[in-house]
Amino acid sequence: MSKILNHLEEWIIATLMGAATVIIFVAVVHRYASGLSIPYIQDALIKINMSWAQEACIYMFVWMAKFGAAYGVRTGIHVGVDVLINQLGDKNRGRFIIFGLLAGAFFTGIVGTLGATFVWEIGHTEQVSADLEMPMWIVYLAVPLGSYLMCFRFLQVGWTFWKTGELPKHDHAHVEGIEDIKAEMVDPFHPAPVKSGGNA
Amino acid sequence: MNAAIIFVLLFALMLTGMPISISLGLTVLTFLFTMTNVPIESVALKLFTGIEKFEIMAIPFFILAGNFLTHGGVAKRMINFATSMIGHWHGGLGLAGVMACALFAAVSGSSPATVVAIGSLILPAMVAQGFPKGFGAGVITTAGALGILIPPSIAMVIFAVATNTSIGALFMAGLIPGIVLAMLLGLTTWYRARKFGYPRMKKATWGERWHAFRASAWGLLLVFIVLGGIYSGFFTPTEAAAVSAVYAFIIAVFVYKDMPLRRVGKVLLDSASMSAMLLYIITNAVLFSFLMTSEQVPQALTSWLLSMGLGPITFLLAVNILLLLAGNVMEPSSIILIMAPILFPVAVKLGIDPVHFGILIVVNMEVGMCHPPVGLNLYVASGITKMGITELTVAVWPWLATMLGFLMVVTYWPGLSLWLPKTLGMSW
Numbered sequence: 001m002s003k004i005l006n007h008l009e010e011w012i013i014a015t016l017m018g019a020a021t022v023i024i025f026v027a028v029v030h031r032y033a034s035g036l037s038i039p040y041i042q043d044a045l046i047k048i049n050m051s052w053a054q055e056a057c058i059y060m061f062v063w064m065a066k067f068g069a070a071y072g073v074r075t076g077i078h079v080g081v082d083v084l085i086n087q088l089g090d091k092n093r094g095r096f097i098i099f100g101l102l103a104g105a106f107f108t109g110i111v112g113t114l115g116a117t118f119v120w121e122i123g124h125t126e127q128v129s130a131d132l133e134m135p136m137w138i139v140y141l142a143v144p145l146g147s148y149l150m151c152f153r154f155l156q157v158g159w160t161f162w163k164t165g166e167l168p169k170h171d172h173a174h175v176e177g178i179e180d181i182k183a184e185m186v187d188p189f190h191p192a193p194v195k196s197g198g199n200a
Numbered sequence: 201m202n203a204a205i206i207f208v209l210l211f212a213l214m215l216t217g218m219p220i221s222i223s224l225g226l227t228v229l230t231f232l233f234t235m236t237n238v239p240i241e242s243v244a245l246k247l248f249t250g251i252e253k254f255e256i257m258a259i260p261f262f263i264l265a266g267n268f269l270t271h272g273g274v275a276k277r278m279i280n281f282a283t284s285m286i287g288h289w290h291g292g293l294g295l296a297g298v299m300a301c302a303l304f305a306a307v308s309g310s311s312p313a314t315v316v317a318i319g320s321l322i323l324p325a326m327v328a329q330g331f332p333k334g335f336g337a338g339v340i341t342t343a344g345a346l347g348i349l350i351p352p353s354i355a356m357v358i359f360a361v362a363t364n365t366s367i368g369a370l371f372m373a374g375l376i377p378g379i380v381l382a383m384l385l386g387l388t389t390w391y392r393a394r395k396f397g398y399p400r401m402k403k404a405t406w407g408e409r410w411h412a413f414r415a416s417a418w419g420l421l422l423v424f425i426v427l428g429g430i431y432s433g434f435f436t437p438t439e440a441a442a443v444s445a446v447y448a449f450i451i452a453v454f455v456y457k458d459m460p461l462r463r464v465g466k467v468l469l470d471s472a473s474m475s476a477m478l479l480y481i482i483t484n485a486v487l488f489s490f491l492m493t494s495e496q497v498p499q500a501l502t503s504w505l506l507s508m509g510l511g512p513i514t515f516l517l518a519v520n521i522l523l524l525l526a527g528n529v530m531e532p533s534s535i536i537l538i539m540a541p542i543l544f545p546v547a548v549k550l551g552i553d554p555v556h557f558g559i560l561i562v563v564n565m566e567v568g569m570c571h572p573p574v575g576l577n578l579y580v581a582s583g584i585t586k587m588g589i590t591e592l593t594v595a596v597w598p599w600l601a602t603m604l605g606f607l608m609v610v611t612y613w614p615g616l617s618l619w620l621p622k623t624l625g626m627s628w
């Protein structure tokens with residue numbers, strides 16, 4: 001179950017990223033290609049309407065941002081100011097980390113609820129988006145869904161940390177084609193893990 | 201009074217080590233529920249519409265383009281080209297390292313990745329040639345930061361978004377300062393290498409140079425597509441970013457063949473999660489700056505400065521000190537997102553050019569990446585060289601001092617940044 005959710009999450013954000021790129025690229029090519037006076041092809045191109053591309057791109061990235069932020073909690077990509085707490089002993093740092101994760105769950109929980117209310121209200125109106133004419137509540141559904149998922153991820157990471165003392169850690173300096181060099185790199189924007197469980 | 205509470209709360213939350221986005225969001229929520237009667241609905245709306253601007257979408261596209269080309273193979277080509285051009289001067293590989301960093305940073309856009317890519321290839325070679333470890337580390341740590349000044353730069357897009365400044369003008373304005381800083385870092389390298397008699401390389405023939413240039417040109421063309429495309433009006437910055445992402449994909453997969461097609465999914469996923477992280481900070485920072493504006497913090501700051509009789513000169517000095525201090529605890533995008541909306545209206549009121557102000561902030565961020573306690577480049581360099589942070593800090597100082605001197609020049613000589621966009625007839 002959890003595995004399916006993980007894959008779905010990854011699949012959604014990677015696809016949105018790729019598709020948005022292709023859409024904008026095609027829209028640009030289309031704009032210039034339909035300006036070339038090639039018989040038949042030009043007429044065919046002019047008939048295709050690409051004016052919805054910008055709006056589609058924005059909404060795709062809004063969805064990507066909400067779900068990507070949840071994925072980021074699972075992979076530890078969110079940056080913070082960890083210079084101070086990394087100076088603390090394991091026990092106290094553990095407390096701060098738990099506090100931070102719970103605060104994250106709390107905030108995303110509130111936003112999710114606000115978002116759900118908002119979507120509920122807007123769902124009872126006839127509001128549609130400007131170009132795609134898509135109902136706005138579908139567009140904004142990203143907020144409650146993404147926020148609740150993020151809330152769940154914060155709790156999940158917090159639970160693992162409580163049990164094992166491990167935190168997901170993203171490597172901000174990874175370069176393809178270069179073997180890993182930063183074996184023991186401590187970085188100032190992420191909390192260091194603690195040795196035993198966070199409840200120690 | 202309220203403003204003071206907001207800031208204390210924000211800093212307290214940030215210092216607990218929770219994600220910056222969450223501390224921003226919680227600060228705003230606390231404020232809204234306890235101190236104001238701004239209707240919560242209007243804020244909810246901000247939460248959804250905060251990132252609905254097409255300009256912001258340049259960020260994910262540039263990240264994607266950079267990730268396609270952030271590859272050891274690309275770094276190797278840049279190093280070969282740089283070495284063939286200037287490796288025979290004093291400073292040899294070190295000097296070539298500065299140039300390679302500038303080139304790689306321009307296409308990759310990530311400073312820490314530049315340090316890793318160029319550093320892990322060139323540093324062992326430098327040590328083998330007899331350079332002291334600290335010399336190479338100093339060169340690469342500082343030159344790796346050039347990425348956020350040389351366009352396309354994500355830090356500049358973030359500034360543009362936070363202040364409604366023209367992305368195209370910022371990119372153009374960053375070009376000359378970027379090249380000048382690269383030359384100054386090179387000069388420092390050259391001077392020290394000559395003084396201590398470090399090894400030089402054999403002079404390359406023009407044939408070798410042409411060959412090395414051809415190999416690296418595909419990557420470098422990306423910068424020209426972006427700048428040329430935006431300047432000529434061929435596309436908007438966001439479209440330029442999307443086109444450069446497709447271009448980078450074609451180069452990485454089909455021309456350089458560094459990346460097998462099956463890795464593309466992973467690159468998409470990594471870029472998406474990196475962008476989502478930034479977009480999440482942006483969403484919450486938009487809320488925060490909305491709150492700042494509704495509390496009239498920039499206005500209060502401006503009238504206070506004016507009542508003290510402080511002009512632009514003192515203000516800019518204070519901005520530099522403030523940003524350098526902030527650079528001690530936070531990473532660049534968050535600093536820009538939190539500080540720019542507050543400082544920018546003041547700067548404009550004092551008659552400082554918006555684009556010049558943006559470049560100044562970006563150079564500040566560069567300095568922040570290279571000094572302790574949180575300079576990310578230092579940490580990455582320490583990972584590569586296995587040197588301690590303290591030892592590295594000592595090694596970095598000649599170049600860091602150069603950067604600080606350059607920061608002063610950029611601060612008080614607007615012409616350095618503004619000449620190119622003005623000459624090109626850009627308006628903003």
